[in-house]
Amino acid sequence: xxxxxxxxxxxxxxxxxxxxxxxxxxPILPQGVERHPIPGGGSRALKxxxxxxxxxxxxxxxxPVEVVFFASDGTSDASMIxxxxxxxxxxxxxxxxxxxxxxxxxxxxxxxxxxxxxxDGTLIFASDSHAGDYESFFAxxxxxxxxxxxxxxxxxxxxxxxxxxALYIRRANPGYPKNILLPPDPLxxxxxxxxxxxxxxxxxxxxxxxxxxxxxxxxRECSDFQAFSLRALDKGIEREIDPTTTRSLMGALYPVxxxxxxxxxxxxxxxxxxxxxxxxxxxxxxxxxxARYYEDLGYPGHINCSDNMNRELSRYNIQPRGGWPAxxxxxxxxxxxxxxIGMDEPYSRPGDxxxxxxxxxxxxxxxxxPCDIDPANGWNPTDIQxxxxxxxxxxxxxxxxxKTPGADLEETKKTGFHDCFARHTRDFVEYAGYWLPNQxxxxxxxxxxxxxxxxxxxxxxSPLRKYExxxxxxxxxxxxxxxxxxKKLAIGSIVYTAMCYDHGGMIDDGTVYRLGETNFxxxxxxxxxxxxLRKQAKEHNLNVWVRCSTDQHCNIAxxxxxxxxxxxxxxxxxxxxxxxxxxxxxxxxxxxxGDFHGPSVVVSRTGYSGELGYEVFCHPKDxxxxxxxxxxxGEPLGMIPLGLSALDMLRIEAGLIFAGSEFDDQTDPMEAGxxxxxxxxxxxxxxIGRSALEQRKAHPQKKLIGLDLEGGVIPVPGDCIHVxxxxxxxxxxxxxxxxxxxxxALARVDVMHSELGTELEIGQLDGDQKRLRAKxxxxxxxxxxxxxVKGNY
Numbered sequence: 001x002x003x004x005x006x007x008x009x010x011x012x013x014x015x016x017x018x019x020x021x022x023x024x025x026x027p028i029l030p031q032g033v034e035r036h037p038i039p040g041g042g043s044r045a046l047k048x049x050x051x052x053x054x055x056x057x058x059x060x061x062x063x064p065v066e067v068v069f070f071a072s073d074g075t076s077d078a079s080m081i082x083x084x085x086x087x088x089x090x091x092x093x094x095x096x097x098x099x100x101x102x103x104x105x106x107x108x109x110x111x112x113x114x115x116x117x118x119x120d121g122t123l124i125f126a127s128d129s130h131a132g133d134y135e136s137f138f139a140x141x142x143x144x145x146x147x148x149x150x151x152x153x154x155x156x157x158x159x160x161x162x163x164x165x166a167l168y169i170r171r172a173n174p175g176y177p178k179n180i181l182l183p184p185d186p187l188x189x190x191x192x193x194x195x196x197x198x199x200x201x202x203x204x205x206x207x208x209x210x211x212x213x214x215x216x217x218x219x220r221e222c223s224d225f226q227a228f229s230l231r232a233l234d235k236g237i238e239r240e241i242d243p244t245t246t247r248s249l250m251g252a253l254y255p256v257x258x259x260x261x262x263x264x265x266x267x268x269x270x271x272x273x274x275x276x277x278x279x280x281x282x283x284x285x286x287x288x289x290x291a292r293y294y295e296d297l298g299y300p301g302h303i304n305c306s307d308n309m310n311r312e313l314s315r316y317n318i319q320p321r322g323g324w325p326a327x328x329x330x331x332x333x334x335x336x337x338x339x340x341i342g343m344d345e346p347y348s349r350p351g352d353x354x355x356x357x358x359x360x361x362x363x364x365x366x367x368x369x370p371c372d373i374d375p376a377n378g379w380n381p382t383d384i385q386x387x388x389x390x391x392x393x394x395x396x397x398x399x400x401x402x403k404t405p406g407a408d409l410e411e412t413k414k415t416g417f418h419d420c421f422a423r424h425t426r427d428f429v430e431y432a433g434y435w436l437p438n439q440x441x442x443x444x445x446x447x448x449x450x451x452x453x454x455x456x457x458x459x460x461x462s463p464l465r466k467y468e469x470x471x472x473x474x475x476x477x478x479x480x481x482x483x484x485x486x487k488k489l490a491i492g493s494i495v496y497t498a499m500c501y502d503h504g505g506m507i508d509d510g511t512v513y514r515l516g517e518t519n520f521x522x523x524x525x526x527x528x529x530x531x532x533l534r535k536q537a538k539e540h541n542l543n544v545w546v547r548c549s550t551d552q553h554c555n556i557a558x559x560x561x562x563x564x565x566x567x568x569x570x571x572x573x574x575x576x577x578x579x580x581x582x583x584x585x586x587x588x589x590x591x592x593x594g595d596f597h598g599p600s601v602v603v604s605r606t607g608y609s610g611e612l613g614y615e616v617f618c619h620p621k622d623x624x625x626x627x628x629x630x631x632x633x634g635e636p637l638g639m640i641p642l643g644l645s646a647l648d649m650l651r652i653e654a655g656l657i658f659a660g661s662e663f664d665d666q667t668d669p670m671e672a673g674x675x676x677x678x679x680x681x682x683x684x685x686x687x688i689g690r691s692a693l694e695q696r697k698a699h700p701q702k703k704l705i706g707l708d709l710e711g712g713v714i715p716v717p718g719d720c721i722h723v724x725x726x727x728x729x730x731x732x733x734x735x736x737x738x739x740x741x742x743x744x745a746l747a748r749v750d751v752m753h754s755e756l757g758t759e760l761e762i763g764q765l766d767g768d769q770k771r772l773r774a775k776x777x778x779x780x781x782x783x784x785x786x787x788x789v790k791g792n793y
Contacts, residue, residue, distance in 0.1 A: 051172030091150025209391030278400030416620030610654025706779030
């Protein structure tokens with residue numbers, strides 16, 4: 001029987017809502033429905049049972065998908081899931097050989113004895129699919145389903161990124177109780193796999209080098225954790241994680257993946273380090289819950305974690321305590337303006353976890369908190385899973401992040417250039433979902449800064465979000481969504497612009513690259529801008545596709561007076577393209593490294609330093625070759641790598657704004673100091689936010705200004721600005737300028753106090769007990785005529 005794909009409306013996730021409370025961080029699916037995201041260029045294999053409904057959704061559009069189904073006897077026939085077969089799954093075969101997710105699929109095929117060479121493939125979304133399109137199928141027998149979002153390495157001048165698809169399985173027989181979530185698959189084969197029910201505590205021994213995963217199965221559940229040095233216990237000495245020592249040595253409320261990642265004992269011995277954290281919000285201030293806590297609230301006899309820990313730790317001759325100091329994973333501690341410690345529901349979602357590595361042999365204990373009388377566990381205590389993995393396993397360091405509250409978890413990634421910069425530093429910090437260098441080991445921020453001002457630097461800007469905007473209505477969409485006049489943007493040109501909400505507040509700032517009549521590339525600071533473009537395309541029924549290409553384009557910036565001299569030795573351009581020497585400001589050229597046969601690159605004369613500079617875009621597979629060629633030309637001229645610390649100094653001097661500092665969704669472009677991006681007179685077309693911006697421009701309230709400060713104290717972003725007692729603004733960014741030899745700042749103040757020469761005071765401590773004298777000056781503080789970035793020096 002050949003049942004064709006059934007076009008029904010499947011059940012997609014919706015945010016949890018009860019009594020007017022919406023929790024998008026807890027997306028819910030109907031009973032028996034599973035969701036499995038498949039990254040662009042990736043694959044997934046799942047066991048299927050007779051009667052299961054299979055739905056595949058193209059998240060961004062134009063993403064071809066290959067599907068293969070094997071019955072239990074190894075035969076492959078697309079009609080067994082009601083699909084049209086006869087397609088050779090070449091893309092799937094290539095993916096399984098080269099993609100990291102393909103290894104698990106290949107292992108599944110080998111264990112099952114299935115031959116991919118005999119696969120009867122199905123191709124869906126072959127052309128013209130739009131964001132959200134889906135196909136559904138039904139399984140007429142048991143078997144193995146393989147789904148692949150096929151794709152290839154995209155050249156930097158192309159606009160065909162492979163993007164994510166979502167696979168939904170509605171099980172005919174779910175096999176587990178309603179509203180109960182099962183723990184996700186282990187990260188590797190576990191040595192121990194413990195389930196801890198609410199009101200339980202379980203001890204376990206972990207050897208040096210082994211990994212500990214503490215996992216919140218249902219979401220919104222706290223888990224107290226303690227670890228004792230086994231060597232000290234053997235001597236009759238209790239040496240466990242001491243939160244106060246840890247905070248003091250790490251300089252943070254709790255360790256995070258990266259350099260500052262260790263938990264210490266009171267003897268300052270490191271016991272465990274954090275490898276992965278998908279939540280990033282925990283507690284190291286309070287005790288594990290105690291009998292006294294419940295008694296004082298009128299619940300005598302309530303089960304509590306401290307008593308549970310005392311009972312279980314007694315077998316190791318550890319003395320009982322009235323309340324155990326512990327690392328309370330997932331607990332949401334809040335410190336208010338009166339220094340009172342409060343709590344709210346945890347941030348953790350189902351399957352969130354923290355992964356630790358033991359630095360010595362330790363005795364550990366973990367709990368599932370039983371508290372059901374306050375928001376500590378979302379009023380509903382659930383279970384915790386603890387898994388221990390062998391030291392031979394490899395887990396990369398990562399911090400979990402999501403594009404939106406309801407989006408899938410993504411791990412912190414390495415950029416294509418990560419290993420190139422890792423030759424020069426170990427100081428990497430998480431930035432927008434990627435690891436970026438902070439300072440170079442043998443240089444430091446000041447040396448990197450001066451190299452940018454006097455010679456040249458190379459920096460990694462790969463986390464910038466790139467979205468390909470293509471289709472007949474691409475220009476109309478961009479004209480609608482950004483403040484600049486895109487109709488005037490020539491092919492090969494770039495424009496810096498703002499993107500606003502209807503009320504005039506900024507979503508993002510970024511650049512628009514025009515690659516063709518109907519081909520644009522948006523490069524911004526966050527994914528919200530790209531998602532906003534896709535949302536508007538759908539709501540305005542425009543024939544256009546908006547697809548994320550961030551992971552297809554990594555980019556380095558070569559900035560400084562010698563940047564042109566360096567790149568002209570490296571970049572080859574065909575006759576129809578501009579050479580590096582010919583390239584004007586805010587123009588792009590398409591070329592190659594070295595010669596006609598070198599890796600493909602897009603070079604733009606843009607940057608974020610206030611200096612003459614360029615950005616070079618390439619595919620991650622070519623990143624090392626591109627970096628090495630530029631490094632070979634630049635190092636003899638004094639070029640060095642530059643990290644985020646020095647970059648922040650450069651951009652403040654140059655008056656370049658940064659999201660979360662100079663602007664947010666309550667700040668309009670005029671208040672952010674980029675009024676030139678809102679040409680209300682020359683752009684007659686309507687665009688999102690125009691009406692609000694016209695009113696805001698006619699009745700300004702705030703203005704971004706420059707400040708010179710007396711003395712050497714550098715204010716902190718968020719410090720209040722006063723005229724007498726009244727607060728009239730805040731500091732957005734500040735630094736001590738090496739080249740100007742003084743403290744400078746950017747600030748947003750009331751327009752009544754924004755005139756040049758106005759004397760202001762910056763409040764510290766409580767705003768009144770300490771004041772810094774400042775004067776309003778023009779900005780940019782350095783090179784106000786932008787002669788350096790234009791190359792006129």
